[in-house]
Each structure stands twice: as structure tokens, then as C-alpha cells.
Amino acid sequence: MTADNNALLAVTGDYYGARAKGIVIRNGKLYRDTSFADICVLFADGVMETYTKTEFSIDSAMERRAYQAWSFGPRLLDNGKPIEEFTDSVKRKNPRCAIGYYEPGHYCLVVVDGRQPGYSVGMTLAELSRLFFDLGCKTAYNLDGGQTAMMIFEGKPVNQAYNGGRQCSDIIYFGRK
DSSP: OTTTTEEEEEEEEOGGGGOOEEEEETTTTTEEEEOOEEEEEEESOOEEEEEEETTTHHHHHHHTTTEEOOOOOOBBBBEEEEEOOOOOOOOOBBBBEEEEETTTTEEEEEEOOSSSSTBBOOOOOHHHHHHHHHTOEEEEEOOOOGGGEEETTEEEEESSOOGGGGOOSSSEEEEEO
């Protein structure tokens, strides 16, 4: 996918193809509007916001010109503050992939390897939340991790994905002109 999209930098997306539920907006087009978890929206003006399932309104998001939306989660910061307790079923240390937001056009991508004794054990969601807080992000969102967690820069893997990694249905990338 990185080569097909002429990506300079890419990370795992939300792996929307692995399930039938979840908000999916790509390049301003709504593909699926059934929410099941926290949602992250990147608007056309570069603003990125996260929502709980109950806070989110698809009508409001589309009215504000949602450009991309991801459904994996959970969100990692609450009003800019770290979250210490998560109800997510994958709370233990794991490989992680997440996106953070500073201001329009300024984002932070983090991939954490894990499940590899002697190399990396991964992070808990609370540790990942604290990392984005320490990095100064205003909001942050957990993407698909585990064996899928991967970062590619200039066509080459940056991290050592668990068990060699696996294919997924989507990526978040920054391209070259």
C-alpha cells in the first residue's frame, strides 16, 4: 500500500476490513456509519478530534467536513490529560500503533513493538496515553496494533513487527508530491 500511494511515511490504520461495524470516512466520503467504539476524526481543516461512541454524531462530523475517520480506539487523552483506566479488552502490554495531534498539520505517529522477549514487551494503553501526554499532544488515538503495528519510512520498515507483521486493509500515510 505504501508504494501504491507513494507514501513517504505510513503506519497501520484501523483495519476496518476486519469487521463490519465502525465509522469509515476516507477522503471525505462516508463508507460506513455504524459506530461501536471511540472514534477519531481528521477534518478537512487539519483539526483532529476524538469522541466516545455516545458523543459522536455522524451528521455533525460530515457537516464539519470530516476528511478521515477511524474506528478502533480507544482514545488516549481526555481533554489533553492522560487516561489511566481503560475498559478495552487488550489492556496488557502489547505492540501498539497510535496517532497524536498538536495542531492542524502537526501530528505524532507512534509505533511500539512488543511480544518479543529480550527486545520489546510493548506498552499498556495507560503507558501509551502517558507518552502522548508527555509529548504534548492535545489528543491521541489508538489504532490497530498487535501483529499489525508497523511503520514504514521511505519504503522500509522502521520497527520490528511482531511475528513478521501482517497485512491490513488500510494505512495512514503522508505522501510525496
